[in-house]
Amino acid sequence: MKPIVLTASTDMELALLVEQLGGAPLAGLGHLKAWRAAAPSGAGEVILAVTGIGKVNAACAATLVVERCAPRLLINTGCGGAMAGSGLVVGDLAVASAECFPEEGVQTPQGWRGLDLIGIPAAVRGDARIFNEVPLAAGAAHQALELARREGYRVALGPFHTVSTCSGTAEHGTELARRYPGICENMEGAALAQVAFIYDIPFLEVRGISNLVEDRDLSRWNLKLAVTEVQKFLIKFLQFYSSSS
Numbered sequence: 001m002k003p004i005v006l007t008a009s010t011d012m013e014l015a016l017l018v019e020q021l022g023g024a025p026l027a028g029l030g031h032l033k034a035w036r037a038a039a040p041s042g043a044g045e046v047i048l049a050v051t052g053i054g055k056v057n058a059a060c061a062a063t064l065v066v067e068r069c070a071p072r073l074l075i076n077t078g079c080g081g082a083m084a085g086s087g088l089v090v091g092d093l094a095v096a097s098a099e100c101f102p103e104e105g106v107q108t109p110q111g112w113r114g115l116d117l118i119g120i121p122a123a124v125r126g127d128a129r130i131f132n133e134v135p136l137a138a139g140a141a142h143q144a145l146e147l148a149r150r151e152g153y154r155v156a157l158g159p160f161h162t163v164s165t166c167s168g169t170a171e172h173g174t175e176l177a178r179r180y181p182g183i184c185e186n187m188e189g190a191a192l193a194q195v196a197f198i199y200d201i202p203f204l205e206v207r208g209i210s211n212l213v214e215d216r217d218l219s220r221w222n223l224k225l226a227v228t229e230v231q232k233f234l235i236k237f238l239q240f241y242s243s244s245s
């Protein structure tokens with residue numbers, strides 16, 4: 001059976017999963033720090049890998065794990081910023097319905113425009129072309145949303161933004177939201193989603209909310225709560241998913 005691969009940008013965002021699943025260090029995934037564990041249901045394996053921060057690290061890691069592990073599902077997790085209007089607060093969960101690159105494009109005299117203005121897609125698979133927005137198959141996202149609700153988590157489903165420049169002002173977040181709708185800002189997800197799109201592999205992204213997209217105030221952040229909540233949820237999701245698929 002093909003494995004499930006689970007990625008995050010830092011060790012902290014995987015530590016509880018590695019501990020609870022009894023992960024053993026896994027060599028042979030290039031530069032990536034990785035572990036392997038039996039899936040909670042006993043059906044197949046889960047591979048956990050740290051990508052590093054940002055889109056370039058995420059795309060490199062995704063390509064490596066997809067080429068070497070041929071996963072049946074690629075899951076990305078970590079913390080993220082709740083965008084205005086999402087209704088999310090620190091400690092909540094966010095599930096991606098789509099991923100988006102809200103910065104790739106052209107600053108024209110008339111304002112910012114996306115990659116469609118240039119006319120060169122970011123990726124092509126068969127007849128499908130993607131520009132700034134990466135669609136995700138609904139299956140795993142809806143399963144995660146329903147399970148999270150059943151387990152009593154506060155959770156929202158919606159499009160995510162993957163940025164190079166984090167929104168450290170509410171105004172910057174509002175500007176990006178004018179370009180594309182979004183509920184959760186992060187720095188890796190769309191890159192992993194694009195690789196999953198190219199290889200036609202189901203992709204799920206669930207993040208714990210560590211902060212709001214607002215004027216930067218680190219005293220209002222709670223990284224520990226965010227990464228704990230989302231990892232506790234993903235342990236339940238792996239139990240559910242690996243026994244049902």
Ligand SMILES: O=C(O)c1cccc(C(=O)CC[C@H]2O[C@@H](n3cnc4c(=O)[nH]cnc43)[C@H](O)[C@@H]2O)c1
Pocket residue numbers: 009053054078079080081082163166167168185186187188210211212213216
């Ligand atoms: O110091 C800052 O201003 C700052 C801004 C954004 C993120 C950080 C981090 O320490 C975490 C980076 C890490 O977490 C994800 N993340 C979490 N919140 C956000 C956000 O509001 N915007 C973008 N990324 C966020 C991200 O995926 C990184 O992996 C510090």
